[in-house]
Amino acid sequence: MNGSANNRYSRWLYFLAAGVAVFSGMGQMPIMKRYYVADLPLMAWSQDFFINSDLHYLSAALLLGLLAWRLSLSSRVVDQAWSWGPRSAWGWTLLTLLFISGVFKVARNAGVFLDPFLLMVLDFVHLGSAMAFMFTGLFALIARSRAKKRALGPAAA
Amino acid sequence: MDKVFSRRNFLLGGAATAAGLAASKVVLPQAVGAASGQELCTVLDISQCIGCEACVEACRETWQATVPDPVTPMPQPFPQRVPIQDWSKKKDVQDRLTPYNFLYLEHLSVPHKGQEAEVHLPRRCMHCMNPPCTNLCPFGAGRVEENGVVHIDPEVCLGGAKCKQVCPWSVPQRQSGVGIYLDILPEYAGNGVMFKCHRCLPLVKEGKLPRCLEVCPQQLQSIGPRQAQIEKATSLAKEKAVADGSGPDAWRDYVYGLTENGGTNTIYVSHIPFREIAAAIEADHAQRRGPGKGAAQGAGGGQGKGAGVTKGGKGLRTGASGLMHMHPVANSMENAENLTLALVLAPLAGLAAGFTKLFGKKRGAPPAGQDAPPERRGEKGGA
Structure with missing residues (x-):
């Protein structure tokens, strides 16, 4: 391969x-x-x-x-x-936030005690960065699609 | 609930409260540990329970007023099929779990060795060691304290009732028309607040006893460090097993909550095997739900993951009726605990694959991504 x-x-x-x-x-x-x-x-x-x-x-x-x-x-x-994954610092930041908050949540799910307030903050960080990642990804896909159409000219439309 | 019990309870209530208050001074030092933050476990010897319901009354007196009344009119959730759940006009209900009633008593007649044994037992949140209700709450409203108390923050909870659906006993109960969801998108997200026993957390934090424990005239409950309580429960169960003619090796049949859902901080010990009590509870609940409403119908809202009646699985769901079963329960978080290993190994495998490729490149083939110009491999795909 x-x-x-x-x-x-x-x-x-x-x-x-x-x-x-x-x-x-x-x-x-x-x-x-x-x-x-x-x-x-x-x-x-x-x-x-x-x-x-x-x-x-x-x-x-x-x-x-x-x-x-x-x-x-x-x-x-x-x-x-690479044809996949983040290409901007923003994208990598979101992935890093997801990773860090996810690690703590996994630890909690495995029975490790964590401060309840910290966990709530992490829950919202995880949720917020996931939403931001999803919308950023969608925006990137739409922007790419439009750029492609423009590059191909009126014949592609 | 039978009126017979209510009458007797009324008579016993006063004496129970007085006796409980006096006895609480004896066990108070145990509760001091609560303030220190160590994991505390309760052990309930249900052979001592006389069904007076002093614990239920004390719980209601102390905490019912902390549950707010809903706004009127309550917003109708969208879509229409999402039910409004309003217990504010039924605050007097105390024979099941409701948002205004965190503790109830089962009054059973259990067939045992050819006789009918009278059994009473308090039911409330089991306070699991690794509770799915809090772990899986997407908004962090579920909390586990260092002292083992599992509770829900009413200031954060949106009332989605996920906690109830993942709880093997369907403990949390929803009151619509209260809580923070009213200030966000009341029609489209959330539906109230979930309420349940918090084992008197504000009192326990001050080193005081939970109210149900404090007022019990029989002192059937004790609270203390988990390991000591397990030893106590084990020893007690062996005594019960021997007294019942089963032999000490059968002690596990006389304990409930020790291993349920991966372990809880509420351990029941009985003089009758719990499988017999569980069967009596099931029959009683079926009768109370009425004809044609079996366990499956009572399961409304439950996930039913491995919901075997006798094997337990992730739990037999009787939550729609606010009544708790007493069947064995497998660890709900077992998959999550096992999959943690996959999360640890996956990046190691990825790194190993990459370094292997790099190592191979040195001996000839170009690494991925370098043997063709970037533009031939597509464009941006992610964030």
């Missing part, structure tokens, strides 16, 4: 992991049943908080693996060469 193929596969894995992490993270709020998502065909599981929690862990593990892999190659591969 050459580098390009690796990058393509990792791009899809990244989008899969990020998508599942965002969805299962949203699913930690009691909205899936309230807003009929769980009523959609094959989506009944989405109201189960434990399933969402497991999915969140698994997608976070995949994301961590991918980012660690990318980090390990950073001495040879410039950021611009």
